[in-house]
Amino acid sequence: MHIALVAHNVKHGDGQGRVNVEIVRQCLNRGLDVTLVADDVDPDIVDWGVRWIRVHPVLNRPILAKVLEFALRANRVIDRIRPEVDVICANGVVCTRPHDVNVAHFVHTTWLQSPVHESRTTSGLRAWYQWLFTAVNAHLERLVFSRARRLVGVSDLVADELAALDVSAPIRTIANGVDPTEFAPGPGRRETFGLPKDVPLALFAGDLVSPRKNLDTVLRALVDVPDWHLAVAGSTTDSPYPALARDLGLAPRVHFVGFCDDMSALMRASDLFVFPSHYEPFALVVLEAMATGRPVITARSVGAASLVSPECGIVLDDPSDTEGVARGLRSFQSPEARKTAGSAARTIAESQTWTDMADAYVDLFFSAAPSPLPLEHASCFPSRPLPRS
DSSP states (O other): OOOEEEEEEETSHHHHHHHHHHHHHHHHHHOEEEEEEEEEEEEHHHHOOOOOEEEEOOSOHHHHHHHHHHHHHHHHHHHHHEEEEEEEEEESSSSOOOEEEESSOOOHHHHHHHHTTTHHOOOHHHHHHHHHHHHHHHHHHHHHHEEEEEEEEESSSHHHHHHHHTTTSSSEEEOOOTTTTOOOOOOOOOOGGGSSSSSSSSEEEEEESGGGHHHHHEEEEEETOOOOEEEESOOOOOOSHHHHHHHTTOOOTEEEOOOSSSSHHHHHOOSSEOOOOOOOOOOOHHHHHHTTTTEEEEEBBBBBGGGGGGTEEEEEESOOOOOHHHHHHHOSHHHHHHHHHHHHHHHHHSBBHHHHHHHHHHHHHHHHHOOOGGGGGGGOOOOOOOOOO
16 A cells, blocks of 8 residues: 655654654555655655655745645645555645545644734734734635545544534544653753752743743742742743743742753653643643653643543643642652652553554554555555664
């Protein structure tokens, strides 16, 4: 069977891109042929034996123009290769041609309605452009989803949002995965990141410019829990949060570590992960923290929150619940409480591996083919040994 995967990125260091990497890996492991219709693909993936048809928008254009141009160019590629492939799997608004599977990593219709959408939290030209960008994508995604034979949400949250669009295609959830060997419990080295020893240390990671990630609620909660310190991973360029931390009197306890290229080591150096984002279709960092054996404080507006049981963390109904975040930090004050919850988190994460996720996609491809093969026939295809994830 031959799969065409249409995506902007197939890369290890990108959230959606990493999902695509693991899908490609497992397709090849199970003997399927793969064509990538994409802009950016890691070179080692091409070495695995896939065909890459590059869809390369013109540089130095606004992002919205690049999105539209990519879709139009991808359409032309799909028209050309459609007779050669059995299943076309697209990622969101990347084409408008009919296709077999569409994976929704983000629902712009939901984000447009959010009270913290940038059209409501900024002003002037930026606010207007952010509204236009999301509104156009929201219109396009309804069109694209209506032309998919099957839809996948990367979390139950996204699947519910797809259902709210009143699309006719069947919808299922395939949750994103984690590498439990890369993100694993173990001793952390705080000195590597310039972090204080012998204090309870929570970790927040994400975009430090947009209010969507909701660091301000975490900082305000920290005022009421004086024993806790907070490490913040992310670029502080144009970020308002270092100034907010100073204004709140938190500068000695909030440690901005900048962009981190070894998140697993930073998570091992922390005691807890806190991430009450206002809107997050999945949030790989939550699952990565759980795999590292760390308790999690998050919100129902985060897709990965559905994986967080009461034994391993706290899920807030309202992401802006400052007292709820503070109460959560207090509940994990003792090392014993953190150890017990972290062990439960690790157990859950071990059942959410990249291989489990990718197998679910490959099984879906077999059933989504116009003349589907029974799954028991999948093993008859010759496998190709590939690098492990």
